[in-house]
Amino acid sequence: xxxxxxxxxxxxxxxxxxxxxxxxxxxxxxxxxxxxxxxxxxxxxxxxxxxxxxxxxxxxxxxxxxxxxxxxxxxxxxxxxxxxxxxxxxxxxxxxxxxxxxxxxxxxxxxxxxxxxxxxxxxxxxxxxxxxxxxxxxxxxxxxxxxxxxxxxxxxxxxxxxxxxxxxxxxxxxxxxxxxxxxxxxxxxxxxxxxxxx
Amino acid sequence: xxxxxxxxxxxxxxxxxxxxxxxxxxxxxxxxxxxxxxxxxxxxxxxxxxxxxxxxxxxxxxxxxxxxxxxxxxxxxxxxxxxxxxxxxxxxxxxxxxxxxxxxxxxxxxxxxxxxxxxxxxxxxxxx
Numbered sequence: 001x002x003x004x005x006x007x008x009x010x011x012x013x014x015x016x017x018x019x020x021x022x023x024x025x026x027x028x029x030x031x032x033x034x035x036x037x038x039x040x041x042x043x044x045x046x047x048x049x050x051x052x053x054x055x056x057x058x059x060x061x062x063x064x065x066x067x068x069x070x071x072x073x074x075x076x077x078x079x080x081x082x083x084x085x086x087x088x089x090x091x092x093x094x095x096x097x098x099x100x101x102x103x104x105x106x107x108x109x110x111x112x113x114x115x116x117x118x119x120x121x122x123x124x125x126x127x128x129x130x131x132x133x134x135x136x137x138x139x140x141x142x143x144x145x146x147x148x149x150x151x152x153x154x155x156x157x158x159x160x161x162x163x164x165x166x167x168x169x170x171x172x173x174x175x176x177x178x179x180x181x182x183x184x185x186x187x188x189x190x191x192x193x194x195x196x197x198x
Numbered sequence: 199x200x201x202x203x204x205x206x207x208x209x210x211x212x213x214x215x216x217x218x219x220x221x222x223x224x225x226x227x228x229x230x231x232x233x234x235x236x237x238x239x240x241x242x243x244x245x246x247x248x249x250x251x252x253x254x255x256x257x258x259x260x261x262x263x264x265x266x267x268x269x270x271x272x273x274x275x276x277x278x279x280x281x282x283x284x285x286x287x288x289x290x291x292x293x294x295x296x297x298x299x300x301x302x303x304x305x306x307x308x309x310x311x312x313x314x315x316x317x318x319x320x321x322x323x324x325x326x
Contacts, residue, residue, distance in 0.1 A: 007259055009241045017234040024227060026280065033287075033318060051305050058306040067310055074312035078320045087219055091212035 023136050028078070035077045035130040042119050042126075043070045055112025062106035066116060069100055070123065072179020079178055082131045082138055088174045100176055124171040220326045288317040 046066060050056045056063050073080075100120065107113040132138050153160045263270050295316055303309050315321055 003245060006241045006245055007262055010238050010259065011262055013234050013238045013241070017231065020230055020234070026284075029319075032320065036314070036318065047302065047306070058308065064308075064310065071310055071312040075314055075321075075324060078324070079326060083223070084216075084219065087216065088212075091209075091215060 028134060031130050031134045032078045034133070035080065035126060036074050038126040039070055039074045039077070039123055042123050043067065043074070045119060046070070046116060049112060049115070055109025056107060056116070060106070062103045065103040066100065066120070069103075069120075069176065069179055072181075073123065073127065073175055076178045076181055077130075079181075080127050080131050080134075080175075082135050084178075085131055085171075085174055088177055089170050092173055092177055100172065120172075121168060124168055124175060127175055128167065128171055223326070288319070291318040292316045 046056070046063070050058050050060070050063050058064075104113055104117050104120075107116060132142065153163065295318070299309070299311070313321065314324075
């Protein structure tokens with residue numbers, strides 16, 4: 001290898017490092033900000049419903065529970081990645097009880113219940129969308145397989161709906177699990193707890 | 199702290215696996231950086247005895263950047279713009295979020311918060 005070839009190799013390595021930094025650094029923060037912005041919009045709409053007394057009030061346990069669930073998703077927005085999603089989907093029991101469903105049932109006004117359920121579904125959709133945006137691997141896979149999958153699913157609309165609800169239910173469970181993580185969660189903390197227990 | 203019924207909470211074993219995953223992700227992330235630096239070092243090291251390091255950087259690498267001035271310039275401009283945009287965004291969020299919190303608290307004194315930083319960034323203790 002001559003000096004010019006080595007220069008090209010070094011240049012490509014620098015660019016590869018830069019690309020990795022961009023994808024796993026600022027890009028991840030941007031996607032987290034997009035997710036949070038959308039979740040704030042949903043939380044604001046639920047707040048406005050309670051402020052206007054549209055079938056909900058600030059004292060309702062259902063309101064507080066739903067708000068806490070959205071707060072948890074906002075707080076841990078950086079943790080919604082597809083490897084974590086898959087891991088949680090595998091680790092959580094398939095029929096894990098979902099407390100957010102019982103919160104919906106506590107809302108007496110049918111119109112408000114329907115609207116909030118729709119808003120929460122929107123929140124889960126945003127979570128799924130940002131999980132895809134986050135992952136360069138998933139984006140490449142989707143670009144390659146996407147057209148084929150779309151043709152297959154569009155030919156069978158019933159299957160499309162079934163897959164959609166199945167995915168949304170898994171996301172609901174995962175989102176509830178992630179938002180239930182303690183505040184001072186983290187590897188460093190768990191390690192320090194383990195060492196202090198010793 | 200987010201209080202949720204135990205039904206939604208992953209088991210201890212699941213949490214342990216989750217921490218192992220976080221550790222692996224960290225090893226892969228930093229391992230990739232180490233590998234990039236290692237191969238860059240090996241590439242430059244293979245020049246030993248042929249070229250001086252200063253000559254290599256000044257004459258060849260800088261020359262390559264100069265010949266690709268358009269792309270280098272665009273990349274640099276994009277980086278500067280992104281940093282400036284991020285600073286302005288954080289300042290705006292910080293300024294507005296305090297007012298929104300105060301106004302919302304007038305309507306709902308028990309208003310719960312998401313617990314992220316006033317700038318909209320993740321709390322350091324919540325980062326994986």
